Structure formats: C-alpha cells, structure tokens
Amino acid sequence: MNSQHIPLLVDVDSLRSKAADRGFELPTVIWDDVCSSTNDELAGLVRGQSTLTDFPTDRTRQIATADGVDLAKVPGQFSVYGTDHQNAGHGRLGRTWTVPPRRSLTFSILLEPGAAFDSWGWIPLLAGETVRAAIAEAGVPAVLKWPNDVLTTDGKKLCGILARVEPLPTGPRIVLGMGINTRLLREDLPRESASSIAIETDTDGSEVAHEDLLISILSTLIPAYRELVEYDDDDFSRSSVGCEVRANMVTLGTQVRVERPDGSNLFGRATGLDASGDLIIDNDICVSAGDVHHLRPAEDGAGSGSAGMEAGGRR
DSSP: OOOOSSOOSSOHHHHHHHHHHTTOOOSEEEEESOBSOHHHHHHHHHTTSOOTTSOOSSSOEEEEEOTTOOTTSOOOTTOEEEESOBSSEEOGGGOEEOOOTTSEEEEEEEEOOOTTOOOTTHHHHHHHHHHHHHHHHTTOOEEEETTTEEEETTSOEEEEEEEEEEOOTTOOEEEEEEEEEOSOOGGGOSSTTBOOHHHHHTSOSTTOOHHHHHHHHHHHHHHHHHHHHHOOSSOGGGSHHHHHHHHTBTTTTSEEEEEOTTSOEEEEEEEEEOTTSOEEETTTEEEOSOEEEEOOHHHHHHHHTTTTTSSOOBO
C-alpha cells in the first residue's frame, strides 16, 4: 500500500465491516485517491487486462478482501471500485464527466446476473432509486429521470449512472458506475442545471460522509438487484421495487422529447415502463435508449402532434 498523507474518503476495511453488519458481503473493495474512470478500471479487471497484483505507483490505493480472495483473479460479484477523484469519467452517449477532487462519491460495482438474464434496462433504474433514497435520507428530496439520472425536485442533476456489459465465457458481467455530486460548491458546478447535496443542504460539504452514503446505497441496491435477478414474473414493473421506481420517476406523466442515439427525436407523453424497463410513450411506443428532455408546458403542443414520427420505437 502506498503511503498517504490525506485519508481516503472511504475506508475499505470499514466499508466491508459495515456491509457485514447489514447482512451482505463485499468480496473486494478497491479505493484510489485518483483514477481515470472507475468503470474503465473495473472493466479492465473483468477483462483480465490488469489484476489487483499490479499495484499502481501513480496513486494511493487501499484494498480490502474477504478471506481467500485471490488478487490475481477477476473480482467477484458485488466487488466495489471507487475513487476520490475521477478525472476522465464517462457520461451518456460518450460524453465526458469530471468534477474537482474529493467533491463527489464516484464508484462502480460488479454484477453477475447470469447468462439467462434479460432485464438489462432495470439495472440503472434500480440504481437510481437506491441513490434517490440515500440522498433523501441525507436530507435532500430527489426524483428519478429515465433512464439514469437523479434530480432535485426542481430538476437539477445530483447523480448520473452508467452501466456497461462485459461478455465473458463464464457469462456476462455488468459494471455499474455512479457519480453523485456530494460536496460540490456553486463555483464547482459543471453546469447550471446541476446541484449537490452540500448546496441543497446549505453546508460546506464536509458534513457529507461518503462512506455512510455509500453503505446506504449498497444496502438497498444489492437486495433490489437480487430481487430483479430472481423475479419469476414476466413484468418486474409490478414488483415492489418496480413500483417504487415508478412512484419516484418524475418522467412519467410528463411531455417529453426523446433524443435517440441516431440524433432523431421522438415527442410524446411518457406513460409508463414496460417489463424490460423501457420508457413507454403515448401508451404505444417503447424506447430503450435515448436522452429524455422534459418539456415546459409551452412546448407541449408543438411536440405532442409529432409523437412517434421522427424516431422509431418498438411498437
């Protein structure tokens, strides 16, 4: 372990101990003072491009593992990779996302849903709901925006979520990454449409405990994910977790413009979530990917007449 002059924002041994107290195990926890992207770093371990025996010299790192874990092998399910500063993070559709050091809670968790798993769309939705609940517990009322954002009740972004699938011969792995604006001050904000827990609670940020926030997220995310994987009904949206997602998703019932990956636009009213977690537009079109823009009332009439015409959906 490298020497460190400033304690990391999350203590890996403490995190594993708190997880055990809550009834679940984190087989491996890695925490760096700085890295490019927690999703990239964890994906590299999954693909075997690096191992935890390759100890970096350009950063401070802590690792805590369960007994018997081999650092030369791919980390197991629910392993966590986090950092105090992600300097080349990814947003949706290839965008970059960076914030000042030690001002956000940034981490990725590894999931192993099994070869038969087909409910991929629910993964970021579950993550969003668990982050929303943890942020609310920290004193900031929040809502969900489909498919992967957590917002303040007045629409400012608090958290972005990005999931990527890594195919392996033994079955797919999902690297699920989250970046939560925790200690950002107003002058730190990357854009006016963002906010942070510190800003919303009117504190200097030092009172936001990253380790407590993280354990709150994991203690609800892991059971929710297990329910998803084990669910034997065709429509997970009717499950208890699915109902919580719908209840807290401000997108539903809203007139929207969906910007599709090919650049085309779809206008309509978001009316529900289907069995796969896709967004249903006008009770007719299912959208599995895209950037959703909530339209102001003045824009409603202009967009609603074009529903389904500019971009294809699954009917």
